[in-house]
Amino acid sequence: MLASGLEALRLTLHVLSASIWVGGQFVLAGLVGPSRSLSPEAPRALARAFGRLAWPAYAVLVVTGFWNVSTFHWAGQSFAWKAVLIVKIVVVAAAGLGAFFHGRATARTAIAVWGSVAGLASVAALVLGVLLAG
Numbered sequence: 001m002l003a004s005g006l007e008a009l010r011l012t013l014h015v016l017s018a019s020i021w022v023g024g025q026f027v028l029a030g031l032v033g034p035s036r037s038l039s040p041e042a043p044r045a046l047a048r049a050f051g052r053l054a055w056p057a058y059a060v061l062v063v064t065g066f067w068n069v070s071t072f073h074w075a076g077q078s079f080a081w082k083a084v085l086i087v088k089i090v091v092v093a094a095a096g097l098g099a100f101f102h103g104r105a106t107a108r109t110a111i112a113v114w115g116s117v118a119g120l121a122s123v124a125a126l127v128l129g130v131l132l133a134g
C-alpha cells in the first residue's frame, strides 16, 4: 500500500533531516583534512557552515520524531519496540550533546572525543530508526 500524503511528508522530512545530520557529519569529516591545504581557516569555516544546516535538521528530526511516535498506538506496540524507542531518544540526546560540546571544545582530545560521541550516537539513532520503522 502507498503512504498517504501526510505520512509521506512526515517520513520524508524525518529521513531528509537524518541524511543531512548523519550524512553531513561523514562528508564534513572527509573534507576537513583536505580543506587545510586551501587555508588554515577553512576547517573552521566549513564546520560553521555545516552547523547552519545541521542544527535546523536536528530540530526537524526531534519534531518529526515525536510526530512519528504520535502515529503509533502505545498499548499496541511490543515491549521490544518501546525499549528501542526509549534507547533511541537517549541516543538522540547524546548525539545532540556530543555535537554541542564538540563545537565548543578547544582541546584536541575533547574535540575528538565529543566528535566521536556525536558521530557514533547519530549512526546508532539512524539504525534504531530503521528498526522502529519495521
Ligand code: HEM
Binding pocket: 011, 014, 015, 018, 021, 022, 061, 062, 064, 065, 066, 068, 069, 071, 088, 089, 092, 095, 122, 125, 126, 127, 128, 129, 130, 132, 133, 134
Ligand atoms: C539523530 C536523530 C534521528 C535520526 C538520525 C533518525 C533516523 C530515523 C530513520 C532513518 C528512520 C527510518 C525511517 C523509515 O525507514 O521510514 C526513523 C524512523 C523513526 N524515528 Fe527517527 N531519527 C532521529 C530522531 C528521532 C526522535 C527524536 C524520535 C522520537 C522522539 C524518533 C522516532 C522515530 C520513529 C517512531 C520512527 C518510525 C517511523 C515510522 O515507521 O512511521 N526519531 N528515524
